[in-house]
Amino acid sequence: MTMVYVQNKDGKPLMPTTRYCYVRLLLKEKKARVVCTTPFTIQLNYDTPDVTQDLILGIDPGRTNIGVAVVKEDGSCVFSAHLETRNKEVPLLMKKRAAFRRQHRTQDRRRKRQRRAIAAGTTVESNTIERLLPGYEKPVVCHYIRNKEARFNNRSRPVGWLTPTANHLLQTHINLIAKIAKFLPITKVVVELNRFAFMAMDNPNIHRWEYQQGPLYGLGSVEDAVYAQQDGHCLFCKKPIDHYHHVVPRHKGGSETLANRCGLCERHHALVHKDKAWAEKLVTRKGGMNKKYHALSVLNQIIPHLMEYLGSETPYDVYATDGKSTKGFRIAKNVPKEHYTDAYCIACSILDTDIEVSAPTSPFGLKQFRRHDRQTCIRQMVDRKYLLDGKVIATNRHKAIEQKSNSLQELREAYGDAAVSQLTVKPHPPQYKDMTRIMPGAVMDFNGTIGVMQSSIVGRFYKSTKGYKATPRRCVLLAQNAGMVFLPA
Numbered sequence: 422m423t424m425v426y427v428q429n430k431d432g433k434p435l436m437p438t439t440r441y442c443y444v445r446l447l448l449k450e451k452k453a454r455v456v457c458t459t460p461f462t463i464q465l466n467y468d469t470p471d472v473t474q475d476l477i478l479g480i481d482p483g484r485t486n487i488g489v490a491v492v493k494e495d496g497s498c499v500f501s502a503h504l505e506t507r508n509k510e511v512p513l514l515m516k517k518r519a520a521f522r523r524q525h526r527t528q529d530r531r532r533k534r535q536r537r538a539i540a541a542g543t544t545v546e547s548n549t550i551e552r553l554l555p556g557y558e559k560p561v562v563c564h565y566i567r568n569k570e571a572r573f574n575n576r577s578r579p580v581g582w583l584t585p586t587a588n589h590l591l592q593t594h595i596n597l598i599a600k601i602a603k604f605l606p607i608t609k610v611v612v613e614l615n616r617f618a619f620m621a622m623d624n625p626n627i628h629r630w631e632y633q634q635g636p637l638y639g640l641g642s643v644e645d646a647v648y649a650q651q652d653g654h655c656l657f658c659k660k661p662i663d664h665y666h667h668v669v670p671r672h673k674g675g676s677e678t679l680a681n682r683c684g685l686c687e688r689h690h691a692l693v694h695k696d697k698a699w700a701e702k703l704v705t706r707k708g709g710m711n712k713k714y715h716a717l718s719v720l721n722q723i724i725p726h727l728m729e730y731l732g733s734e735t736p737y738d739v740y741a742t743d744g745k746s747t748k749g750f751r752i753a754k755n756v757p758k759e760h761y762t763d764a765y766c767i768a769c770s771i772l773d774t775d776i777e778v779s780a781p782t783s784p785f786g787l788k789q790f791r792r793h794d795r796q797t798c799i800r801q802m803v804d805r806k807y808l809l810d811g812k813v814i815a816t817n818r819h820k821a822i823e824q825k826s827n828s829l830q831e832l833r834e835a836y837g838d839a840a841v842s843q844l845t846v847k848p849h850p851p852q853y854k855d856m857t858r859i860m861p862g863a864v865m866d867f868n869g870t871i872g873v874m875q876s877s878i879v880g881r882f883y884k885s886t887k888g889y890k891a892t893p894r895r896c897v898l899l900a901q902n903a904g905m906v907f908l909p910a
Contacts (some may be wrong), residue, residue, distance in 0.1 A: 423439070423461075423783075424437040424438070424439060424460070424461075424499055424500065425437060425438050425439065425440075425441065425444050425461050425462075425463065426460055426461065426462040426463075426500075426604040426605065427462070427463055427464075427465065427604075428456060428462065428463070428464040428465065428603075428604065429464070429465055429468075429469055429471060430464070430465055430466060430467065430468055430469070432464065432603075433471060433606075434473075434602070434603065434604050434605050434606045435465075435469070435471065435472075435473060435606065436472075436473050436474060436606065437499050437500075437604075437605065444463060447463070447465070448463065451466065452465065452466050452467055453465050453466055454466065456604075457604070459785070459907040459908075459909055459910075460500070460604065460785060460907065462604045473606040473608075474493060474494070474606075475493075475494055475608045475609060476491050476492070476493060476499065476605055476606055476607050476608055476609070477491065477492045477493075477494070477607075477608070477609045477610075477611060477768045477769075477771065477772070478490075478491050478598065478601065478605075478607045478609065478610045478611070478737075478768065479491075479492065479611045479764040479765060479766070479767035479768025479769070479770075480594070480598070480610065480611070480612045480613065480764060480767065481613055481760050481761075481763040481764040481767060482594060482612065482613060482720055482723075482724060482727070483506075483720070483760065484506065484508050484509070484590060484719055484720060485505065485506055485508060485509060486503065486504070486505060486506070486760050487503070487504040487506060487593070487594065487597060487760065488501075488502075488503055488504075488759070488760030488761040488762070488763050488764035489501065489502050489504070489597065489601065489761070489764050490502075490761055490762075490764035490765040490767075490768050490781060490784075491601065491605050491607065491768070492765060492768040492769055492772075494772060495776060495777070496769055496772060496776035496777055496778055496779060497779050498765055498779060498780065498781045499605065500601065500605060500785070501761040501762075501764065501765060501781035501784040501785065502601075502761060502784050502785040502786070502787055503759070503760050503761045503784050503785075503786055503787065504593075504597060504787040504788075504789065504905065505786075505787065505788045505789065506590070506593050506789045507789045507790065507791060508586060508589055508590045508593065508719075510791070511585055511586045511589050512585075512586055515585055515586075516672070581726065583722060583723070583726065584722070586719060587719050587722040587723050590719055590720075590723050591723040591726055591727060591730075593789065594723070594727055595727070595730060596904070596905065597787075597905065598610070598731075598735075600905055607737060608737060608738065609737060609738045609739075609740065609771070610731055610735070610737045610738070610739050610740070611739075611740045611741070611742055611767050611768050611770060611771055612724070612727065612728060612731070612739070612740070612741055612742075612767070613741075613742055613743065613744060613747055613763070613767050614724060614728065614741040614742065614743060615720070615724070615743060615744050643665075643677060643678070643679055643682050644665045644682070644684075646679050646682075647662075647665055647679065647682050647683060647684050648662060648684060650679070651683070651684050653684075654684075655684060655685050655686040655689055656683045656684060656685060656689070656703070656706055656707060657685070657686075657689045657702075657706070658686060658688075658689065660686040660688075661686065662684030662685065662686065663685065663686050663687045663690065664684070664685050664686075664687070664690040665682055665683070665684055665685075666682070666683055666684070666685050666690060666693060666703075667681055667682060668681050668682070668683055668703055668704055668707045669681055669704070680707075681707075683703070683706075683707045728741065740770075740771050742767055742770040742771075746770050747763055747766045747767050747770065750766045750769060750770060750774075751763070751766045753774075754766075754778040754780075756778065756780045757780070759784075761781055761784040762780050762781065765780055765781055783910075785907055785908075786907070786908035787905050787906065787907055787908065788862075788873065788886065788905075788906055788908055789904065789905050789906075790860070790861050790862030790902050790904065790906060791860075791861070791862075792860070792862070792902055792903075792904050794860065803849040803850065804816050804817055804821075804849065805817050805818065805829075805846065805847075805849045806846070806847035806849065807829055807832070807844045807845070807846060807847075808844060808845045808846075808847055809843065809844055809845075813826075813847075814827070814832065814844060815827050815828055815829045815831070815832045815844070816828060817829065818830060829841065829844075832844075859874065859877065859883070859898060859901075860874075860901070860902045861874050861875055861876055861877070861902065862874065862902030862903070862904070862906050863898060863899075863900065863901050863902050864898075864899045864900040864906065864909075865883060865885070865896050865897060865898055865899055866896060866897040866899060867883065867885055867889060867890075867891040867895070867896055868891040868895040868896070870885075870889065871899065871909045872885035872886060872887055872889070872908075872909055873885060873886045873906050873908055873909070874886075883896050886908060
């Protein structure tokens with residue numbers, strides 16, 4: 422049954438209700454106002470006693486799919502939802518950022534270091550450093566610039582540091598709990614606490630003492646394990662191993678495990694790098710593996726931090742259960758297998774086993790969107806124009822990719838600094854997109870149908886998460902992207 426969620430005059434959550442007629446009467450008499458339509462939430466305009474019952478929040482953690490359910494002590498479900506995260510995008514965005522930073526560092530590096538050193542007062546007087554350069558018999562006096570202190574000396578990681586992927590997933594779980602607590606008076610939280618044993622997942626019949634004897638048992642490194650596995654010979658021939666190669670490259674998600682490493686001779690190592698056919702043969706021969714249990718590994722990292730946060734930073738009573746108990750309850754009560762039904766079983770695990778089960782059937786759908794897309798803010802970078810008597814002589818300081826006209830550097834090499842000093846520069850500010858533009862995740866009225874925007878082609882149409890499109894003239898913005906967005910039914 423659909424619930425109407427209630428807040429008091431101060432915004433504190435009260436117990437939900439199904440008295441639709443009474444809610445309609447409150448809205449008609451202006452004794453309440455609508456706060457949110459999905460889920461439907463009202464706020465009272467008059468004082469009322471804060472009388473609530475115990476509500477239990479069950480969480481089924483996950484990397485891409487998170488299930489939540491709120492249950493009363495009698496086993497009735499008052500809220501259930503399924504969240505689709507965007508955690509898999511984080512590693513790709515971090516790689517893209519690293520590429521931008523690497524490109525930025527390699528462009529005009531020495532001049533930037535000079536300007537930084539001069540500003541910081543860390544320069545060394547010229548003609549004071551003697552260095553033995555290649556091709557010289559005697560040391561040569563050089564102009565040496567000392568930059569700021571080495572960065573590796575001030576990059577210590579604090580205790581409890583998490584990778585960006587794991588930290589994003591942890592914050593997603595925390596924000597989801599806070600979002601639910603805005604319209605439901607939660608008193609208890611139950612989390613499915615699983616520590617995944619990957620060796621047992623690969624070999625279900627593994628013995629307890631075999632956990633200490635992994636594939637690298639008795640060996641010093643992965644290279645030693647590869648050497649022992651291939652008897653010191655190349656994977657394609659009988660020549661000695663010269664290179665230890667990643668079957669699936671690291672930048673494509675390959676792991677450092679034994680299953681993704683192989684030994685090759687000099688000849689076959691060059692063939693694998695130059696010829697795609699040989700690279701495919703290598704994958705077939707070795708069967709390189711990606712990070713097989715990457716999602717579970719991230720969960721292993723964040724679950725202890727999540728439990729610590731709930732126990733220290735929230736007023737809730739925190740409980741933990743395991744997957745075995747959840748599965749047993751689900752089978753005993755004949756509950757279908759879904760993320761939100763698992764969350765319901767997790768919440769019911771601390772209740773009496775004789776309760777009457779009423780599993781949720783119509784959960785709310787949530788989808789996580791990116792709120793700040795800084796890479797798409799710049800619409801166009803205008804080329805720098807150098808003019809002489811009103812005519813364009815050169816474009817950009819350095820030649821861009823696929824640029825046919827001369828650059829300022831080429832002009833200086835051809836005519837000298839005296840000719841360059843006579844040029845004038847045309848203003849070239851970058852053109853930015855409208856920062857108030859509608860972003861994916863915005864709730865809109867698509868020509869009479871309420872939905873959430875998935876993507877857009879500016880000037881042509883907006884596309885919703887359910888696939889229907891509408892032109893901008895026929896769309897009305899209802900709410901901007903809020904990160905986690907409830908999808909309309």
